[in-house]
Amino acid sequence: MSLFSSLLGVAALVGFFSIILFVVFGQVTVRKLRKNPETKNELGIEFVSGWDILNVAGALAMPRWINRKLRDSPLSALYANADILYKYTNTFDRILAKVFYGAWVLSVVSMLVLMLLDSLSFFD
Amino acid sequence: MSEILLCNQSLAADSLQDIYSISGNDVVGVGCMKPTVFEAYTPYAVSQNPSSIDQSVLNQLKPRSVSQELTNLSLSFGGDNVVALADVTSKLQEYNIGLMGASTSVYANRIGGFAGAVKDYQAALMEFRQAIKTNPAVKNVAKQKAYAAFQKMQRNFQLELQAVTAHSKARKGTPLTSATRATNIARSSRNVTKLNVRNHIQASNLVKLSKHAKFLGNGLAVIDFGSRVGNIHNSYKAGENWEREMFVESSSFALSVSAGALAIKAGGAALTFLMVATPVGWVGLIIGGVAVAGVAATTSIIVNSGIKNNSGSWYDAIMEWIQS
Secondary structure (H helix, E strand, O other): OOHHHHHHHHHHHHHHHHHHHHHHHHHHHHHHHHHOOOOOOOOOOOOOOOHHHHHHHHHHHOOHHHHHHHHHOOOHHHOOOHHHHHHOOOHHHHHHHHHHHHHHHHHHHHHHHHHHHHHOOOOO | OEEEEEEOOOEEHHHHHHHHOOOHHHEEOHHHOOOOEEOOOOOEEEOOOOOHHHHHHHHHHOOHHHHHHHHHHHHHHOHHHHHHHHHHHHHHHHHHHOOOOOOOOHHHHHHHHHHHHHHHHHHHHHHHHHHHHHOHHHHHHHHHHHHHHHHHHHHHOHHHHHHHHOOOOOOOOOOOOOHHHHHHHHHOOOOEEEEEEOOHHHHHHHHHHHHHHHHOOOOHHHHHHHHHHHHHHHHHHOOOOHHHHHHHHHHHHHHHHHHHHHHHHHHHHHHHHHHHHOOOOHHHHHHHHHHHHHHHHHHHHHHHHHHHHHHHHHHHHHHHHHHO
């Protein structure tokens, strides 16, 4: 197995881990928020079922000033409302959101960077 | 052009003449018979000399599951819109087969979302209709709900709605362009709806639409997944290592979906900040949306091929490690 292949394997492993966390986060946190009448319309647009899980994770994982900026924009309907979500989530939910979102972004970005380096024949 | 008549309760032929000024003699049912009573949820053609096209259209719409769904859809959306929607739906399905490789394209997602929003709106209208009949106390709440669902649909899917309603000529507006019109239709006691069916193809599109109306929400990833299952099956039939093939296909599917989703998120955020920072209008947003769709599709294709080329060797390494 080449160096590129093993590095990509590590990134993919993180990716699989994040997909498992996606399901866990969806079941633990987002299910609770979907049932709550206060929050169920604040989860952002749902392109396909499960997309609101990404919206909620993004709202809880990213710094609040970014979320406020996004919510104030004309495209606010795309995003979950972080201010309300903070009221109805506990510390565990937020940590889970941060770990999931972090693992997801990290794995995809590193896969793309590795593939870019490979296409520039960095690993030859 | 065939004109189809549907009603949601049985109706005597002469009352049709009184209320809608359509002569009972001009209406034929399946098998060219002239009905005296119009059965609920049964299609009839409005024509003095029914052609073979009329007959085949009637036959396609005849199954109860099809005609009932279609009657309800036309009552809440208006016949014109149902025909237009069916047209759009079938075009999108053709388009999506071309997008098979890109397992999460923004566009597939948007269509899912659009169908979802239309479905919500329809459900709210139906609820309003029900509330008028059975429980007038909650009428206003139901009406507000319908308006809210309409606004959500309008806000998020302006472009699709324009495409759908572009060739509708209704002067008063249609349920898809005006919530007032929609709630008025829902409130009025109309129970006969007329559909203009241009030709055969549209009749079968209508069948498709009423079959899919219930579960339009998801389903597009299924096409992509189907082709992958086909690959695994081929490798099994050829006597190759199909478990290895399954590992390759499933890991590349999962990771390319994940990468495509991130590209959509990142593109969406970039677009949002662009809208806040610059005076870019809706035209810019549409161009930007197309760009994001392209980037997301490209990202998931790239990740898909990258993972496909390498995950075989991961499988080998894992097997070696387990066996040693």
